[in-house]
Amino acid sequence: MGIAEPILQKKFDELQAQVCKTWNGLEREAVIEIVRSADYAAYIIQCASEADNSLNAVARDELRLILLGVAPALATFLPLIKGGRGLPFGPAAPQTARWIDRMLFEFGTLARMRRFAALERYGLARSEMVDVATMRIEMNAGVGELMDVHAARWLTAETMRRVALMQGPTRDSAYVESLLDATSTVHDGWFINYEGHPELIETYRQRAMIDVLGCAEAEALPHDAMIGGRPFAEWRTLCVAALGRVFNHVAYASRLMTRFPALSIRNLLTVPVLRRDARAVWIEAGDQPKHANDTIAHLALDAQSIASWQHHHEIPAPFYVDVGGGWLLLPLFGGLLNPVCGLVRTLRLRHTRDWDKAVDGREVYFREDLKNHFGEPRFHVPDHGMTLRREDGSHITDVDAAILDRQTGDLALVQLKWPDIHGMSPKERESRRLNLLKANEWVDRVSSWVDGRSARRIAKALGMPDGASESKPPTLMVIPRYAARFTLNDHLDERACWVAWPEVVRMRTENKEAEAPLFDLHRDFKSGGSLASYSRPEDFTYKLRGLDVLVSAL
Template sequence: MSQNHRHLTDAEHAIAQQLRDFQAKAAKMWCGYEKEAVIALVRALDTSAVMRLQRADTQKGGAAAGQLDHRFISLGAAAALRPFLTKLENQPSGVPWGPIQPNISQFAYSYLSCCGQLTHLSRMAALERQGLATTSFVNANHIIIQVPYSVPELSLQYALKARSSRALSNAPEDSLDELGWQKLHNRMKSYVDAPDGWFISYNNDQEIVSAYLERAKRYGRRYLESEALPDDVKIGDRSFGEWIHACDQALGRILCHIDFVSLLQQKRPRVAASNVLTLFARRDDIDEVWREAGLPADRAPPTMQALTLESSNLDDWEKAYEVPCAFYVDLGKEHVLLPCFGALTNPYFALFRHLRNTYKPDWDRGVDRREAIFRTDLAKAFPEPDFLVPPHGFQLRRPNGSKLTDVDAIVLDRRHGTLVLVQLKWHDVFGFSLSERESRRRNIAKANEWTERVISWIDGRTSAELAKAMGLDAKAADAPPILYVVARYAARFTGEQSQDPRASWLGWPEIQNVLDKDPAGDVLSLIPQLVLDQQARFAELEERRFEFRFPSLAVDLHITQEP
């Protein structure tokens, strides 16, 4: 395991050592057969990811699905593949392709699960360095990790799930109804077969491609990265919307392939999904696909490299404790694997990280437009004629005319006269990365200075006086204004004690979730408490205890109430 932190705790060292032991043992078992190992692991990752997808679609799983913890299997991808990806450059050309043996499959699942559990525990132990966990040793080989429930973040996750459901329900209707899909699948079934008895071969047509591109677009709406920038922002040689479209095309091919596999199994029940979900291709052919999609020839290799899981970028995924969202997996100088698990985890994350790093000036210019979009979203949430949301921000000035600060948005309730002054925060999303979480927390905390400056500018004046001073064409109440700090995603963090209570710190999905319940009365005054009431649902969770047992290490994980 590659650790990217300079100062590891004793618990992290012990967990990392157990992971290195697993990796060393796996490397010894597969010495000289690294390509076979990579193929076996990616097949297990793909099978697990598709089983998890199907369980989510049907809300039920069979016995085989229930016996596997798919979260840990996918989380173990980067660590499990590390011993083998680092050796591929010394492997001979060619692809050792054949049906997987049951004992090899069993090894892959077990090894991935152990690596995933240790990756998860490593993140839990790393929370101690941020004051969010405590670790202790029963003895040299037995660790106890105590982590408080992340109550504000659990509340945000709840609101984000509601947002995802809202996005899917508001998506355009599928152009194919149930009967249309049945007819399409019948034709697909006639196209697919297993000529050698264990692999897969099929034809395609434009109607199928279009149907699955549409399905991919609907699938992608649940991911926050899809709204990272306006569609027309130029990133490199194309618009952000065109980059999204390229990802959707790739995801559409994967979703289509998954259904072809299912249809083949109906036709040839003896064909194992684990043998046919994962494909491979020549690197030159993948380059050609990108060039046909409009990418300049000189940009195809670096773009493909950014989307390929290989030894050079394993650190990026491991230090963030993330499932690698790769479209390809390195299989030597000439070939790559075409996995399902990366795009199913998040079809946009890997490419967008590449775009943000490669075209930073373009990306930053696009980010500058987020504030206007956020104001537009506020206006939609608080519409006329009951509310006033000016289409611009306001500069606040000192008595001598110098600039004091900005108010990014204003919301005025025309019925009750409630005035809200808003600072908007829209950062790129973060997943399991603790460094990115800390970066977002620090940036949000800067709103304390904004709060102090705005209160000094208000100087005891009423909402009515402020509305007049700012030239608002609406009457406000003779009551103090309200201050909101609104983050596009997370506004409150577990362990954060420094946020100025004179402002309400709110996540945009939490506000939307409250508004969906259509609260009556002075809604702008009620929202902060309603959000906290929603959060309180997670404050009384019972303590949960998990036991993890490995050959040389035992770890007890206790998820507790906040002290």
């Protein structure tokens, strides 16, 4: 631990004590306004900016800091809620909204700085006091890691594009708007009221399907893996239904703002609901009555589950927030930001044994993905892994997959890595990095077993069909599902290519006619590949309760 963490912890404690004193006895009101601010920030980032494209980088980052403040703010107030029969829900006062936004911005700035400080534990940053009122945090730029992030974003966009094509043409926007207008009105001069419509429900369900399947978390487990008493595919379908309702609500709110510009969008986004009514909605949508309460519990945020989000420096992603007394809030920000990660986190934490059993099926799924992108008749990918043994029959190591290119004679022996997604947690990130580095031992063992033999001889030894080259050796590949290049200057054995799965998909999608794709991958990603050009960003100073924090990238 460096000097930054204890100093920032003290600043956090001071802020927490201040806001608790200010909202003493009004904790439920505080949570309502926090969710309203989060919904507004997510709405502007994800929806309003899509329409006019006017949100600049500075404004976007300010909204993101508000969202980063949600976890510590809710962790402050949710445990203090004592419930009550009613719910103090009314129009948001502009002065209160501004106060809550400032509080969340300060919590969010502290959350970002505390994550930067936590990176120091893993050699990714260093901190020092310049003077009594100024701290400097220098961080590793992480160019390689950023390259993997960009590749993952490309794969998300490509997946969404393909799902959208399968959905077919969308409904005419003018017709959709007419349905929205015909089935909605303003309640009590400030709130939203709508009846809904079957065509609208289906329209936004289809859109939700695109977004859900575009999330990396949507493939966290095999479709048929049983967890918490249901197959993972069924859990994912619940996210589609919940996100469809979010999109439906956002559409109604946006249309009301168009028709009645004097309304406040902040008042239209967040809606309260009794738990029993939320349960009835799920049953009406087809969820079994015995499962409905469990469905809500897995999609909800409460005083117990908020701690994990704060600990891992994440923005929460719920479809419900429990405010006690049988009342729930229906937030939009979780679904708009990531409609699957909240559920996946809950499944992993609540059903650890099921989860650990289910992840064993990822390798089979990964091989099927390889076969989809390296298909017959040109390529051959066995539908099983292979075991390498010494002459005495003792075990050397396993080869998770192999790819034979009959056109070029190239043969690749592959180790597949599919860890859980680590998100913003430095601790989880370090675990994934160390797990990846274990593949160095695999590369060494396989290289020793190959021992200069040709691709043809190796293919024959592994029971693969003819077509491998007699003049070329096999190549070795380590393919992690998400990240192959971490920030530290790790040694990745240069006898193998280390390439994240999104990069493989991008190469096979954008260069379908490549003459020698296996050779190209090995050339471009040998030992992780070369880094993109990097322009050091300007230093930035964050203001924290009497302390200036100067952040710079090395």
